[in-house]
Amino acid sequence: MGIVVQKFGGTSVGSVERIRKVADTVTRTADQGHQVVVVVSAMGKSTDELVDLAFQISERPAPREMDMLLTTGEQVTIALLTMALQERGYKARSMTGWQAGIQTDPVHGKALVKKVDTKPITESLERGEIVVVAGFQGISADGQITTLGRGGSDTTAVTLAAALHADYCEIYTDVTGVYTADPRVVPLARKIDEISYEEMLELAHLGAGVLHPRSVEGALLHQVHLVVRSSFVDEPGTWVKEADMMETELNVRGIAHDLKVARIKVLGLPNRENTLTRLFACLADAHINVDMIVQSEHDHEHIDVAFSVDEGEGEEARQVLQAAKENLGFAKILSESGLAKVSAVGVGMMTRPGVAAKMFATLSEAGIRIKMVSTSEIKISCVVEREDALEAVQRLHHAFGLDAKELAEVAQ
Amino acid sequence: MGIVVQKFGGTSVGSVERIRKVADTVTRTADQGHQVVVVVSAMGKSTDELVDLAFQISERPAPREMDMLLTTGEQVTIALLTMALQERGYKARSMTGWQAGIQTDPVHGKALVKKVDTKPITESLERGEIVVVAGFQGISADGQITTLGRGGSDTTAVTLAAALHADYCEIYTDVTGVYTADPRVVPLARKIDEISYEEMLELAHLGAGVLHPRSVEGALLHQVHLVVRSSFVDEPGTWVKEADMMETELNVRGIAHDLKVARIKVLGLPNRENTLTRLFACLADAHINVDMIVQSEHDHEHIDVAFSVDEGEGEEARQVLQAAKENLGFAKILSESGLAKVSAVGVGMMTRPGVAAKMFATLSEAGIRIKMVSTSEIKISCVVEREDALEAVQRLHHAFGLDAKELAEVAQ
Numbered sequence: 001m002g003i004v005v006q007k008f009g010g011t012s013v014g015s016v017e018r019i020r021k022v023a024d025t026v027t028r029t030a031d032q033g034h035q036v037v038v039v040v041s042a043m044g045k046s047t048d049e050l051v052d053l054a055f056q057i058s059e060r061p062a063p064r065e066m067d068m069l070l071t072t073g074e075q076v077t078i079a080l081l082t083m084a085l086q087e088r089g090y091k092a093r094s095m096t097g098w099q100a101g102i103q104t105d106p107v108h109g110k111a112l113v114k115k116v117d118t119k120p121i122t123e124s125l126e127r128g129e130i131v132v133v134a135g136f137q138g139i140s141a142d143g144q145i146t147t148l149g150r151g152g153s154d155t156t157a158v159t160l161a162a163a164l165h166a167d168y169c170e171i172y173t174d175v176t177g178v179y180t181a182d183p184r185v186v187p188l189a190r191k192i193d194e195i196s197y198e199e200m201l202e203l204a205h206l207g208a209g210v211l212h213p214r215s216v217e218g219a220l221l222h223q224v225h226l227v228v229r230s231s232f233v234d235e236p237g238t239w240v241k242e243a244d245m246m247e248t249e250l251n252v253r254g255i256a257h258d259l260k261v262a263r264i265k266v267l268g269l270p271n272r273e274n275t276l277t278r279l280f281a282c283l284a285d286a287h288i289n290v291d292m293i294v295q296s297e298h299d300h301e302h303i304d305v306a307f308s309v310d311e312g313e314g315e316e317a318r319q320v321l322q323a324a325k326e327n328l329g330f331a332k333i334l335s336e337s338g339l340a341k342v343s344a345v346g347v348g349m350m351t352r353p354g355v356a357a358k359m360f361a362t363l364s365e366a367g368i369r370i371k372m373v374s375t376s377e378i379k380i381s382c383v384v385e386r387e388d389a390l391e392a393v394q395r396l397h398h399a400f401g402l403d404a405k406e407l408a409e410v411a412q
Numbered sequence: 413m414g415i416v417v418q419k420f421g422g423t424s425v426g427s428v429e430r431i432r433k434v435a436d437t438v439t440r441t442a443d444q445g446h447q448v449v450v451v452v453s454a455m456g457k458s459t460d461e462l463v464d465l466a467f468q469i470s471e472r473p474a475p476r477e478m479d480m481l482l483t484t485g486e487q488v489t490i491a492l493l494t495m496a497l498q499e500r501g502y503k504a505r506s507m508t509g510w511q512a513g514i515q516t517d518p519v520h521g522k523a524l525v526k527k528v529d530t531k532p533i534t535e536s537l538e539r540g541e542i543v544v545v546a547g548f549q550g551i552s553a554d555g556q557i558t559t560l561g562r563g564g565s566d567t568t569a570v571t572l573a574a575a576l577h578a579d580y581c582e583i584y585t586d587v588t589g590v591y592t593a594d595p596r597v598v599p600l601a602r603k604i605d606e607i608s609y610e611e612m613l614e615l616a617h618l619g620a621g622v623l624h625p626r627s628v629e630g631a632l633l634h635q636v637h638l639v640v641r642s643s644f645v646d647e648p649g650t651w652v653k654e655a656d657m658m659e660t661e662l663n664v665r666g667i668a669h670d671l672k673v674a675r676i677k678v679l680g681l682p683n684r685e686n687t688l689t690r691l692f693a694c695l696a697d698a699h700i701n702v703d704m705i706v707q708s709e710h711d712h713e714h715i716d717v718a719f720s721v722d723e724g725e726g727e728e729a730r731q732v733l734q735a736a737k738e739n740l741g742f743a744k745i746l747s748e749s750g751l752a753k754v755s756a757v758g759v760g761m762m763t764r765p766g767v768a769a770k771m772f773a774t775l776s777e778a779g780i781r782i783k784m785v786s787t788s789e790i791k792i793s794c795v796v797e798r799e800d801a802l803e804a805v806q807r808l809h810h811a812f813g814l815d816a817k818e819l820a821e822v823a824q
Contacts, residue, residue, distance in 0.1 A: 016468045050488065056428045057492055058499040065498070068506050069491035072484035076462065079481035080469055086477070087470040094480050099555060120555075143511060143532075 003125065003166040004029055007039040007135065007157035011174045012231035013077050014044030022231065023084035025172070026130060030090060035125045037164065039135045039157040040081055042073025063108035067137075067147045071097070074134035074153070082132045092130040095120060097137030097145070102156065104138035104146045111138060111146035113155070116163035133160065154215035162222030169224050171211060172231035177238035178203065178210055180402040181255040185390050188403040192254060193236070196243035199253045200226075202345040202379045216240065243347045251355055252346040252400040257393050259386055261291075261339040262314025263372065265306045266321060268298055268331025279305060279321070279328060286320045288313045291341070292374040292381060302331070306372060308383055311337050339371065340389035343381040344396055356380055362399040368392050415537065415578040416441055419451040419547065419569035423586045424643035425489050426456030434643065435496035437584070438542060442502060447537045449576065451547045451569040452493055454485025475520035479549075479559045483509065486546035486565070494544045504542040507532060509549030509557070514568065516550035516558045523550060523558035525567070528575035545572065566627035574634030581636050583623060584643035589650035590615065590622055592814040593667040597802050600815040604666060605648070608655035611665045612638075614757040614791045628652065655759045663767055664758040664812040669805050671798055673703075673751040674726025675784065677718045678733060680710055680743025691717060691733070691740060698732045700725045703753075704786040704793060714743070720784060720795055723749050751783065752801035755793040756808055768792050774811040780804050 006029065008022050022040075030036050041047075050069050054061045061069075078094035085092035101117030124131045135153025138146050148155050154171060161169035176191060178200065183189040195203070197220035204213040210228055219226045219240060229237025269275050276295070283290055292308045309317050318335045321328070349355050359380055363370055368391065372383035384392055397403060418441065420434050434452075442448050453459075462481050466473045473481075490506035497504035513529030536543045547565025550558050560567050566583060573581035589603040590612065607615075609632035616625040622640055631638045631652060641649025681687050688707070695702055704720045721729050730747045733740070754775075761767050771792055775782055780803065784795035796804055809815060 016465060019469065053428060053488075053492060054495060057431065058495045061495045062498055065491045065494045065506060068494075068508075069488060072487045075484045075487075076465075076481060079477045080465060082477045082480070083466060083470045083473045086474055094477060096480075096557075099557075145508075 001033045001167070002035065003037060003161075003164050004034040005037045005039065005157050005161040005164070005166045005169040006172060007153055007170065008041070008172045008231055009153060009174075010041040010044055010047070012172050013040050013042075013081065016080070018231075019043075019077070019080050019084050022081060022172075023088060025231065026081075026085060027088055027090055030130055034167075036130045037121060037125070037160055037166070038081065038130065038132045039153055039160065040074060040077040040132065041135050041153040042070075043077055043080075046073045046076070064144060067108045067145050070147055071134065071137045071145050074136055078132045078134045082130075085130055085132070090130055091128050092132060093124050094132045094134075095124075096134050097156070098139035100131075100133045100160070102133075102138035102159070104140055104148070106140040106142065106144060106146065108144070108146055110149035111140065113138060113148065113159050114141075116159060118163050121160070121164065152212075154212045155218060158215045158218040158222070158224050158226070161224045162218065166224070168227055169219070170227045170229060170237075171215075172229060173210060174230070174232065175210060175228075176230040176233055176235055177228050178240075179254065181393050181397045182257065185257070185393050186255070186397045186403075189397065190402060190404040192238050194239045194241065195253055196347050197240060198243065198378050199345050199347055200240045202343065202376070203254055203256050211240075251349050252344045252402065254345050255393050255396045255400070255402065256343045256345060257389055258341045259389055260311035261308050261341050261383055261386075262311045262317075262335060262337040263306060263308050263339055263383060264314065264317050264321070265304065265334040265336075266328075266330050266332075267304045267334065268302045269305060270329045271297075271301050271303050275303065275328075276305065282320055282324050282328070283317060286316065288317050288320065290317075292372055292383065294372055294374070308339070308341065308372060311339075338386050339383050340386040340392075341381050341383050342389055342392045342396065343379050344400060345379045347378050349378055349380075358399060359396065362395050363392055366391060366395050413445045413579070414447065415449060415573075415576050416446040417449045417451065417569050417573040417576070417578045417581040418584060419565055419582065420453065420584045420643055421565060421586075422453040422456055422459070424584050425452050425454075425493065428492070430643075431455075431489070431492050431496050434493060434584075435500060437643065438493075438497060439500055439502055442542055446579075448542045449533060449537070449572055449578070450493065450542065450544045451565055451572065452486060452489040452544065453547050453565040454482075455489055455492075458485045458488070476556060479520045479557050482559055483546065483549045483557050486548055490544045490546045497542055497544070502542055503540050504544060505536050506544045506546075507536075508546045509568070510551035512543075512545045512572070514545075514550035514571070516552055516560070518552040518554065518556060518558065520556070520558055522561035523552065525550060525560065525571050526553075528571060530575050533572070533576065564624075566624045567630060570627045570630040570634070570636055570638070573636045574630065578636070580639060581631070582639045582641060582649075583627075584641060585622060586642070586644065587622060587640075588642040588645055588647055589640050590652075591666065593805055593809045594669065597669070597805050598667070598809045598815075601809065602814060602816040604650050606651045606653065607665055608759050609652060610655065610790050611757050611759055612652045614755065614788070615666055615668050623652075663761050664756045664814065666757050667805050667808045667812070667814065668755045668757060669801055670753045671801055672723035673720050673753050673795055673798075674723045674729075674747060674749040675718060675720050675751055675795060676726065676729050676733070677716065677746040677748075678740075678742050678744075679716045679746065680714045681717060682741045683709075683713050683715050687715065687740075688717065694732055694736050694740070695729060698728065700729050700732065702729075704784055704795065706784055706786070718784060720751070720753065723751075750798050751795050752798040753793050753795050754801055754804045754808065755791050756812060757791045759790050761790055761792075770811060771808060774807050775804055778803060778807050 104111035226240035516523035
């Protein structure tokens, strides 16, 4: 048997008691004959506490010093979990990011992994040790401690699984897997047994929140088999893998939603080749992420453009464009918040006739107005009023035949 | 002007407020034109909290993992202090032990510094940065994180001062300097302006507690000028330097005491060449530190040996020897706890007649019985009943002319 990478997030290692439970899970895997590499986050809220300390001292702490500060959180966890494993009679060794050979670019706070020197880990595994690696962190070429940004422990796990050619990578979390919709919204949501990388990526981007998009991208790129499962309940989770390895009788894999959406409409832009480029360059320069974009003709010489952004960035987007009004040459800007996005996701969905039609019909029958539409190979997203969003999710879940026969039991 | 090393202990960096005060002290020194290297400990009780966590998980946590765990404490402080310095507009850079080039042997929990690669620090200083180094930690030749053991931050400071050829090394603490006796015991104790390394070493060993003996040894070896001063009150502290650079009109520099002493008497040992060797090898094998040793003849064929140990190790010492009774061939073992040691320390003291006589006379006049005596070039120590110890210190302080004219103001 080969290498298994297991990742445990902050809640899973939130107390001494939970660290002991994690040690039980890890040793069970080792007992099955696997070589185990464990990636852990900081305990519970400890990262938030460190952030608090920093902001008591400085309103704008330097990113290098934030990395120096925050990486201590995972270092505490690796030491404690390794002690717990040793206490059970297993050989184990903790490694910080730099000790585990995780080399990144020098961008503090959101570094990208450039290379993994697998020697320290493989040598440790060959000595029969369980290796416990601090997630979220690495080292730059000039010896600085870096962090991979939020969601970084998932990225560490997937990156190590790829570099070590692991059999699979288990992401332990506080839910039992990926669901056809948020079980808090749709009581009949079902756990998905298998999902493709592309579908998972759409669901991750669309707010399912179980896996960070960056880690799914990494898994897709290196074809790492991912399993999302619960660290509290011992049951099979959701496998994320290549679409061609899966049964695909289903049109729609799941319904996702995002409750914090704002829409900006820019009316009467000059109808020229570079208009869109200039408009979105403006927003990119201000580090505003644009999601859906819809363009329509206003008259022969003018176009209208509408786009959606995260609600927190709506007002800034409006101000940035307002300031560039003369330069961009538009007539008017309208912004609207209090919106939501509802998406149906599934590989091959768009090649089947009627999926989009069914989605629009379902919403229309419920009297829910669609304010924007965007489609890709594997998803259809609609922007609706936020007050309609949860009903939309429930109706779509039912309409696409995703409802379970019984209520889901969601472990917390 | 050259390099100044400043060390701040756990109490001095125990809160965000205190870290800001430390930043004020550091920037004042930088404003005077010095290049400043700061060495800090973990905040307040944070090391104790980490130790607690470890012992909740394991009764005997592996030293390697303890080092992994505990070194996070200083790493938090260096990041926060560096932020505070940057907040004041100064260029500053934090460094962990391994980043600062502090190379140690591989003995986890009590590593010895083998070498300092000064390049990272000197390059940083040359860029005009204040360098903030995590005390108490280093890296072994095979890349493991090590700690220097208790008192290790002082050792880091002195080691860096020596390696960087610093002008001097300031040890900031919660007292205003080294005193002629513990001011809590002797209200008329005076702050000592200058003291020799050797005297400080005796005082450190004898329980004065201000400086760790290992750091004084390091300072003596590399002739680093040390200053012990308060991080709360801005006044000159105590300089520790070469004896020949000091005025030496005083016989006795200070009176130290240690309230936790046990005495073991081993009676009727065979009078052979290797008897003492075998007796103390027994204790050394059990890692028991023996302090004073007195040997006397029992009869022509037998000797008696008495020695003092830290009270916490008294019972273990007795058991170790009892178990080796047949092997060592003694007749009887007696142990006594509840004792204390009182010492007069001063360079050149023993070459002046009458110092020992005055000590014995002073104690005898007060009706204090001396149970053991030990002397060196620069000290005389007497073991007495613990209940007599504080009176002994007060009387000796007065008898040797150390009393101040006014009550000492001891900043806490």
